[in-house]
Amino acid sequence: MIDDVQARERIVVAADALFYAHGVNSIGMDAVRERSGFPLKRIYKLFPSKEDLVLAVLDHRSRRWDSGIARAAETAADPTGRLLAVFDFLAAWFREDDFRGCAFINAYGELGPGSSRVAGAVRAQKESFQRYVDDLVGRIGGSPGLAAQLVLLAEGAQTTAAISGSPAAADVARDAARILIEADRDAARDR
Amino acid sequence: MIDDVQARERIVVAADALFYAHGVNSIGMDAVRERSGFPLKRIYKLFPSKEDLVLAVLDHRSRRWDSGIARAAETAADPTGRLLAVFDFLAAWFREDDFRGCAFINAYGELGPGSSRVAGAVRAQKESFQRYVDDLVGRIGGSPGLAAQLVLLAEGAQTTAAISGSPAAADVARDAARILIEADRDAARDR
DNA sequence: TTGCAATGAGAACGATCGTTCTCTATAGTA
DNA sequence: TACTATAGAGAACGATCGTTCTCATTGCAA
Known part of the structure; x- marks a missing residue:
């Protein structure tokens, strides 16, 4: 058995x-x-209960996300490259046939108001990703605000790619991320 | 009656x-x-049917969004100000007691896979907003890519504010938008 | 081999939901 | 005033869903 x-x-x-x-x-x-x-x-x-199954599914998704991000980061040589690798990971994901947006955002919209456990699991996943980006931004001496900006780009790219049905948002987000990282570096020089 | x-x-x-x-x-x-x-x-x-009611609700939300954005834009003097006013509008919205994220994103996550009409309505609203930003970016001589970047920030701010429960994402997005607009202007000078 | 605890397949239960129907009351018109 | 068409209140229907129960079967222990 x-x-x-x-x-x-x-x-x-x-x-x-x-x-x-x-x-x-x-x-x-x-x-x-x-x-x-x-x-x-x-x-x-x-x-x-079904709710327990949903939470287990979200936990499973969370681990897959973490390992996917980690694998993408491996190819990068420095922290800046690892930040940009996030958007390469998104670009590949958006191109998958069954891509249908971020499962956590979808679950939050569908079940969040009725299930505090689901809402909590979604919040935990987003906070975990924020910490990951915070850490990388810290390694390049970037400001805390930069990390929050990069997370917004990743978040927006996921919903936009899902709704538009086009993977283009990943490249848009990557370009914006590069510019914001550069601008933050320039601002740090004046500090 | x-x-x-x-x-x-x-x-x-x-x-x-x-x-x-x-x-x-x-x-x-x-x-x-x-x-x-x-x-x-x-x-x-x-x-x-209930689906028809949902579509009417989304249409109603769409008009409220448009008028809210338009009202926020009135206070601005130039197209750049009107672009940034989008994020002021978001900041005020995120602070409302009953804020619970973008109704279109929520509806897409909940009903999108089962209702092509709902999915279409959501897509139409997002495309409409993209055109609005495209237009303003065009007026300041910005590149088309800039408009897409700003939309990603607005989108990401909405989901992040909803899930985190904090309105801070609006200010983060506004700061990023200012930097991206500036960077695009600088890049245009070299073109 | 005999007894037992757990498994598997699927029926059944109770609740909820979208939608329709019944029946009474009412407003408008000739 | 008498007739008719519509409105209102709520019961009822048919379907679905989460969850539990039944009962025959199976694998294992003594």
């Missing part, structure tokens, strides 16, 4: 694909059962 | 408040009936 660890993983992967493509509310637990291949009983033993 | 025009308006206003605060899916038509004071029969005569 498939052990609980593997079962959890497969159920989360199945639910993630369905939730991301169609929204959480339009996917019934029965669809998760069908796609994952596990009976409802098993699913409910591993995830006591 | 209240005529259809006024009834439509009141129903849309009631539905807008409910949908925006709690999400569309968690609000039943019965709640719209209770808040608007009109019987379901009347509501369904004016809006043949």
Whole structure:
């Protein structure tokens, strides 16, 4: 028999694909059962409620985001390159066939007002990304405001790419990021 | 008896408040009936389905956005000021008690995958705003890329303000916008 | 081999929702 | 005033969904 660890993983992967493509509310637990291949009983033993499953899916997405960003950063030589690599990561993501925007923003819009746990998970993911950018900006001696600016660009690129259906926003954001980094460096010289 | 025009308006206003605060899916038509004071029969005569009501609400939001941006722009003396006024408008909006992010982004995340009409309405609103910024950027002789950058900042500020619960993103975006406008002007001088 | 605990497949339950229907009251018209 | 068409209040319908329950089956321990 498939052990609980593997079962959890497969159920989360199945639910993630369905939730991301169609929204959480339009996917019934029965669809998760069908796609994952596990009976409802098993699913409910591993995830006591649908909300718990949603949180597990968001946690899974969070780890995938972190590792994706980290992998993109590997190719860069310096902290500035690692900052810009974020936008290269976005550009590749936006081009994926099933791209449908940021799962956290979508979940927040759909479930945020009704579930404080989901809202909290979304907030935690965004704060985590902000800290990542803060750290890199700190390494290049940039101002704290620069990090917040770069995060706004990444955030805006995700929603714009989702709604427009075009990956162009990633390049726009990358260009803007380069300019803002440069401008911050120039301003630091005068400080 | 209240005529259809006024009834439509009141129903849309009631539905807008409910949908925006709690999400569309968690609000039943019965709640719209209770808040608007009109019987379901009347509501369904004016809006043949809930989706039609949602579209009317989005249209209403779209007009409010346009007029809000226009009013903020009035106080500015030149096109650059009118561009920055967008972010002042956002700052005031983010501070409203019931602010809960961009209704279009929320609707897209919640209903987009299931309703092409809603997805289309959201896309249309975003394109309209992009054209507005394009026009202002054109007036100051800016590059087309600058307009796209400014829109990304506004978009990112809206989702970040919603999720973080802080209005600070508006000022961050405004600062970034000023820098990008300046940088674009400098780049134009070399062109 | 016998008994038992857990599993799997799917039916069933209770609640909710979008939408329609019923029935009474009412306003307008000839 | 009598007729008619519409409005209003709310019950009712059909579908869906999250969650639980039934019951036959299976794998394992003694």
